[in-house]
Amino acid sequence: xxxxxSDTKGQxxxxxxxxxxxxxxxxxxxxxxxxxxxxxxxxxxxxxAKYVDLHRKKVEIRILDxxxxxxx
Amino acid sequence: MAQGEVIVVTSGKxxxxxxxxxxxxxxxxxxxxxxxVAIDTDIGLRNLDVVMGLENRIVYNLVDVVExxxxxxxxLIRDKHLPGLxxxxxxxxxxxxxxxxxxxxxxxxxxxCDYDYIILDxxxxxEQGFFNAVLPADRAIVVTTPEVSAIRDADRVIGLxxxxxxxxxxxxxxxxxxxxxxxxxxxxxxxxxELLGVPLIGVVPDDESVVISANQGEPLAGGDTIPGQAYxxxxxxxxxxxxxxxxxxxxxxxxxxxxxx
Numbered sequence: 063x064x065x066x067x068s069d070t071k072g073q074x075x076x077x078x079x080x081x082x083x084x085x086x087x088x089x090x091x092x093x094x095x096x097x098x099x100x101x102x103x104x105x106x107x108x109x110x111a112k113y114v115d116l117h118r119k120k121v122e123i124r125i126l127d128x129x130x131x132x133x134x
Numbered sequence: 135m136a137q138g139e140v141i142v143v144t145s146g147k148x149x150x151x152x153x154x155x156x157x158x159x160x161x162x163x164x165x166x167x168x169x170x171v172a173i174d175t176d177i178g179l180r181n182l183d184v185v186m187g188l189e190n191r192i193v194y195n196l197v198d199v200v201e202x203x204x205x206x207x208x209x210l211i212r213d214k215h216l217p218g219l220x221x222x223x224x225x226x227x228x229x230x231x232x233x234x235x236x237x238x239x240x241x242x243x244x245x246x247c248d249y250d251y252i253i254l255d256x257x258x259x260x261e262q263g264f265f266n267a268v269l270p271a272d273r274a275i276v277v278t279t280p281e282v283s284a285i286r287d288a289d290r291v292i293g294l295x296x297x298x299x300x301x302x303x304x305x306x307x308x309x310x311x312x313x314x315x316x317x318x319x320x321x322x323x324x325x326x327x328e329l330l331g332v333p334l335i336g337v338v339p340d341d342e343s344v345v346i347s348a349n350q351g352e353p354l355a356g357g358d359t360i361p362g363q364a365y366x367x368x369x370x371x372x373x374x375x376x377x378x379x380x381x382x383x384x385x386x387x388x389x390x391x392x393x394x395x
Contacts, residue, residue, distance in 0.1 A: 074318025079282050080325050087289045087329060 088125060138169075138246040141253050141372070142271035143306075144295075146287030148258030150279050151308040154344060155365075156255035157185040159275070162355030162369030164219035168250040171210065174224035175267040176257035177232055183223045187214065187351020197225035200237040206244060220249075230263045235270070242270040251372070260294060268295060273302035275335060279309045280321040285329055292332055304335035306368065311340045312382055336368035339382055 089096045103123045110116060143156045153174075160172035173196065174182035183189040194209035199222070213219035225232065245252050256267035268274065274295050278288040288305070295303055307323050314320035321329075323337050338344075343359035355365035360380065367377045 076280075076315070076318050076321045076325065080321055080329065083282055083285055083329050086286060090286075090289070091293075 092125065138249040138252050139273065140242050140246070140271045141251060142256050142267050142274045143253060143277060144256035144264065144268060144274055144291055145258065145277040145284070146260060146291040147278075147284045150277050150284050151338070151344075152258070152277050153181045153185050153255055154348060155275070155277050155306055155308065155338075156182060156253050157353045158355040158361075158365035159369060159372070160221075160251075160253045161186070161213070161216060161219055161353040162366045163251050163253075163372065164213065164216040165356045165366070166369055166373060167218065168373070169218045169248070170251045170253065171220040171222060171245055171249045172253045172255065173222040174255050175233075175238075175263060176255065177224050177228050177230050177263060178226070179257070180224045180226045182255045183211075183221060184351060185348050186221055186353060188221050188223075189351075192223045195223045195225040197228050197232045200233050200241060206241075230257070230261060230266075233266050234262075235266055238266050239270045260291065264291075264294075268300065269298065271300060273304070274300050275304050275306050276330075276332065277306045277308055278326065278330070280307065280315075280323075280326055285321075285326060289330055292330060303332045305330060305332050306335055307337045309340040310337055310382060334379075335371055336364055337379060337382065338364045 085096055085099070089099050092099075094102070106123055107116065107121055110121075141159070143152050143159065145152050156172055160170050163170045172182060172186070174180060175196070176182075177197065180195075183192060188211050191211045194204040196209070198204045199206050199209045210220045210222055213221070242252060254267045254271060257263035276288050276291055276295075278284045292303060305327065307326050310323065311320055315322045323334065327334055338361050341359065341361050343354055344361050347354040347359075347362075353365075354362035355369060356362060360382075364380055367380065370377045
C-alpha cells in the first residue's frame, strides 16, 4: 500500500494546522492581528536588547495567561 | 415535578454536525428513561425534524408557540419510538427576528417543569438565533471537527458563552478519522483540547452509519454502531455517570506506530 506523505520539512499537516491555530487563537484572544503580534515580538526584542546582550535567533517570546499556565 | 436542565448544542461554524448531535443526544437521553424535548431554534431553516424522522407530523412550530397561535402541547411532536421524546420544530417561513431571548426564556421556564432535559439545536453563526438559543441555557455542548475553520469558530463561540456567564461548557469532537490521524494529516483529540481548553464530553468518529441514520430519520444513539455507542456514552456523561471514552485507536502493529511519539 502506498500513500503520499504531506510532510513539509518534516512537519505533518496536522502539526502545521495546530501551530497555525495556536497563533491565530492567541492573536484573536488579545484582539490583535498576527501581524501586530510579530511587530510586538520584534519591538519587545529590541527594547530588551538595549539592556541585555541578546542572540536574536535564540530569543523566544511567549504570552502567558496566569490563570492558564502552560503544561510543561 | 421535574426541574429540567437546558442544554444548547452549538458550534459557530455550520456543517459540523450540530443537528445530528442534538437528535442523538435527545434520543439517547430518552433511551435512558429521561423526559426530553428537542427544540430546533434555526428559524427559517428547519432541519432537526428530518434528522429525527418527524417531518410529516408538523402542525405548529416554535414561532406559533411564542406568538400564542397555539398551546405549547399542540406544537410538541411525540417521537415514533421513544415515549419520553418530543420535538418542537422550527418555523420554515419566518426569519430569525420572529423570536427574542425573553420569549425563549419564558418558554424554557414552562418546559423545565415537565421535562428532565431541553436540548436546543442552535443555528450556525453568531447572530440573533445564536443568542436566542444560548442565553436561556444552563450548559453548552460545543461541537467541532478537527479542522482549522471549525476550531477557530468553536474558540470564538466558547469566548461568547463565557462572556455570557455560561461556564458549564463541554466539547464534542465530531468526525474523527483515525486513518488520517495516524498519517499525521488530522489533529487528534488531545490537540483539539489543548487548543480550546474546555473539557471533553465525547468523541464521535466519522462513519457511514451517521449518514445512513440521517437518511432513515432514525437517530443512532444507543444502537450497535460506534457513533451510536459514542452518543449513548455522551448521554450517560450528561446524566452524571462516569463513562470511559471509547478506544478509537488503531489496533495491532499499527498501534505501535501510533504510540511512538
